[in-house]
Amino acid sequence: MLSIQSVQALIQLIDDPDDHVYEHVHDQLKSFGSEAIPYLEESWEYTTYGLLFQNRVENLIHEIQVETIHEMMKAWIYSEEKDLLEGALILCRYQYPGIDTDAVKLEIERIRKAIWIEMNPNQTSFEKIKTFNHVFFEQNCFEGDSKNYHSPLNSFVNTVLQARKGNPLTLSLIYSVIAQSLKLPVYGVNLPNHFVLAYMDEHAIHASSGKESPYGVLFYINPFSKGSIIQEADIQQFIAKLNLKERREYFEPCPNTQIIKRMILNLMAAFQQSGNVRKVNELSEIKKLFDQYQL
Numbered sequence: 020m021l022s023i024q025s026v027q028a029l030i031q032l033i034d035d036p037d038d039h040v041y042e043h044v045h046d047q048l049k050s051f052g053s054e055a056i057p058y059l060e061e062s063w064e065y066t067t068y069g070l071l072f073q074n075r076v077e078n079l080i081h082e083i084q085v086e087t088i089h090e091m092m093k094a095w096i097y098s099e100e101k102d103l104l105e106g107a108l109i110l111c112r113y114q115y116p117g118i119d120t121d122a123v124k125l126e127i128e129r130i131r132k133a134i135w136i137e138m139n140p141n142q143t144s145f146e147k148i149k150t151f152n153h154v155f156f157e158q159n160c161f162e163g164d165s166k167n168y169h170s171p172l173n174s175f176v177n178t179v180l181q182a183r184k185g186n187p188l189t190l191s192l193i194y195s196v197i198a199q200s201l202k203l204p205v206y207g208v209n210l211p212n213h214f215v216l217a218y219m220d221e222h223a224i225h226a227s228s229g230k231e232s233p234y235g236v237l238f239y240i241n242p243f244s245k246g247s248i249i250q251e252a253d254i255q256q257f258i259a260k261l262n263l264k265e266r267r268e269y270f271e272p273c274p275n276t277q278i279i280k281r282m283i284l285n286l287m288a289a290f291q292q293s294g295n296v297r298k299v300n301e302l303s304e305i306k307k308l309f310d311q312y313q314l
Contacts, residue, residue: 052086092279101276162183208254208270209269213257234271
């Protein structure tokens with residue numbers, strides 16, 4: 020159990036000039052985990068210690084937060100449900116430790132309700148997606164961010180919801196989370212250099228017309244292009260342009276673990292581009308959890 024007196028006593032030793040003393044203090048405070056953060060933040064804000072103290076407190080808070088995210092993500096990976104939105108929100112905490120996850124969920128629910136009001140059970144699958152796209156892209160103004168494509172902001176659900184701009188993966192994630200909550204069979208497809216969605220042929224519509232897909236897909240959706248409808252042939256053409264061989268995984272839904280891992284890789288690439296080696300290394304450690312899970 021956390022002892023407030025012990026934490027406060029240790030905090031007073033954070034700027035001790037003896038490295039051995041600080042190392043001990045650092046390890047002890049870190050062992051308390053996230054429970055120590057409020058006390059560290061209070062000491063940083065209200066004490067008159069020097070720059071060394073402030074710098075060490077900032078680093079310690081960050082280390083605890085990263086370790087907490089590491090444990091949260093590990094628990095998510097080994098959970099049965101692997102809820103896609105929850106996985107994305109855990110990753111948001113890396114950049115935004117104080118994120119209001121309830122506010123994010125409320126905004127997604129608001130959009131879901133707006134789409135639900137416009138839909139009716141007699142619509143075909145294509146008509147439902149047309150309605151979905153109208154509310155999502157036209158009324159709520161979501162769009163692909165081509166100008167700042169590699170910005171880290173495009174990989175966090177909360178910032179994409181605020182800016183209404185994102186990369187293919189994050190737009191697809193938000194789109195599919197809302198679609199699935201509306202009982203639409205829309206799932207992510209992990210393409211190389213891109214990400215799209217598959218609308219599954221749950222009622223074997225293609226089978227009745229003699230055009231059944233070997234992947235069980237009715238059609239594909241490209242959220243980065245305002246939800247445009249594409250077909251299997253379009254993906255085949257895309258793969259051919261990349262000089263890659265066709266693989267089944269390019270045409271059918273991928274697990275939620277692959278989606279979150281892809282988000283981490285996108286962030287690593289974004290921070291690598293900006294020269295933030297520390298963030299790249301920290302995210303690399305989180306990515307290893309997924310590599311270990313797949314083994």
